[in-house]
């Protein structure tokens with residue numbers, strides 16, 4: 325049965341995703357089931373999206389309740405759930421203004437446009453991004469993505485973008501000139517293989533941006549909304565940007581993204597400068613409201629910090645017993661296990677044993693589970709990974 329759907333999908337879809345031979349049918353808690361009834365522990369969560377797992381009751385109730393009222397209305401009118409979500413985001417952060425979109429790449433586009441509009445007063449339009457970064461697939465976001473493999477086939481991209489070395493402040497400082505309007509950085513590089521920014525690097529960027537009136541943008545699309553054990557990743561570092569990009573986890577699986585900015589920057593946008601038909605959609609924002617409400621509770625964040633530390637420690641133990649693993653990196657539930665061999669086979673074998681994992685580059689397994697996983701799930705997942713790696717040792 326599953327094979328038939330895969331066959332149809334292959335005939336119908338453009339060939340961009342390299343899907344696994346797996347058709348997801350339904351989910352519950354932190355588990356997924358395929359169409360053949362096989363059960364999987366989910367350490368992928370739609371790649372850092374399904375933060376509350378599957379079938380969270382309050383999340384579902386909120387969407388259904390909203391569905392019974394109104395499912396969409398244009399931004400030429402106001403709607404209550406979007407105002408409520410904006411209010412929650414602003415009250416729990418250091419930002420004053422919100423703009424809603426549908427995805428991560430759109431959040432980055434909005435951040436690029438806002439920072440360029442802000443820079444226009446001084447004739448500035450250059451942006452500095454980091455090598456090895458990932459910010460999305462639309463042409464603006466792709467232009468600030470510092471990886472040739474994503475960019476090369478789509479040039480020319482937008483001009484006046486330069487790339488510094490992640491975690492090397494001097495390399496960034498050298499690129500700054502009187503035309504620099506923004507610096508964009510992921511506090512944790514995700515697609516680039518899970519690399520955490522150092523506090524010193526972010527602090528130096530912050531000071532430089534403040535001094536030169538440059539907009540500091542954090543792309544928290546993957547690492548934000550509770551994943552680090554803090555609602556916003558910038559809170560972990562205790563270094564606040566001028567614009568923050570969010571998406572993925574914000575809707576808990578309902579498509580939504582957003583940027584927030586300080587008033588001084590946000591006020592550069594005036595009517596007509598930007599827009600988004602579905603941005604702030606009442607269903608998406610009613611989903612986001614529940615996510616933010618749950619993931620800003622201190623007890624919930626404490627559990628995430630405690631359990632993700634257990635996961636990290638268990639991975640370190642696995643590394644001690646296994647020469648194939650070269651390093652464990654990351655923060656909270658955004659962890660990377662680097663191997664000294666390509667990880668495709670390991671991911672496939674784990675899937676066959678009931679654990680879903682995703683790569684981040686050729687040699688890194690990324691672990692980004694739903695934020696509600698409990699200790700027993702961590703032991704279960706580690707057990708499967710250990711088993712698979714043990715089997716590889718036996719095979720020589």
Ligand SMILES: Cc1ncc(COP(=O)(O)O)c(C=O)c1O
Nearest residue numbers: 427428429458459460514545546
């Ligand atoms: C840091 C970061 N920014 C932006 C994006 C793009 O998000 P989306 O796929 O929702 O457009 C991603 C996606 O992986 C990401 O990890």
